[in-house]
Amino acid sequence: MRIPKAIQNLIESFEKLPGIGPKTAARLTFYLLHVPQGELDKFASATQNLKKETNICSICFMIDEKDPCSICSDSKRDSSIICVVEQPLDVLALEKSDKYNGLYHVLHGKIDPLNNIGPDEIYIQQLFDRFHNGKNSQVQEIILATNPTMEGEATAMYIKKQFQISNFKFQITRIGRGLPTGSDIEYADEITLQRAMEGRQNYE
DSSP: OOOOHHHHHHHHHHHTSTTOOHHHHHHHHHHHTTSOHHHHHHHHHHHHTTTTTOEEOTTTOOEESSSSOTTTTOTTSEEEEEEEESSHHHHHHHHHHTOOOEEEEEOSSOOBGGGTBOGGGTTTHHHHHTTGGGTTTTOOEEEEOOOSSHHHHHHHHHHHHHHHHTTOOSEEEEOOTTSOTTOOGGGSOHHHHHHHHHTOEEOO
């Protein structure tokens, strides 16, 4: 039996998403066949407007509706601390923990030589640029909150070394206990993230 082209096209589109294999892609496609057309139209509109109605913050590179983002433009945030994370989802997870009130810098990835991702492929240089020419002189601490994976550790080490070469005087800390090695921040619960932030230590 030949699968209708519309179905095959959607299956192939779903397969391009991370973590979606051929069987899951087919199940999602056939599920959507039973959804009312009005709901499908809403789904299509939300997908179509995803990039049109969002911006990448020119300061921290978080995703928001405006630039600068709502965090960078909030005068109540503690501007003496910047927390460096891999992905926007990590910011959402840390915000949910309600134990951090500083600013962020989102790398949009990690150094991963096996997949040909070096420092130039993510927003690392933009982090250093935030301190050039005396900018952000009020910063007293940088929290390296990359994930406790091999790539996350390599990314944190690279950032620390670059700051040390540049002789910046602020404290550099690493997210602490409570977060198991190999886990991702975005999947951690609020209590685990609270303990990880509270248990951060000087990054030697």
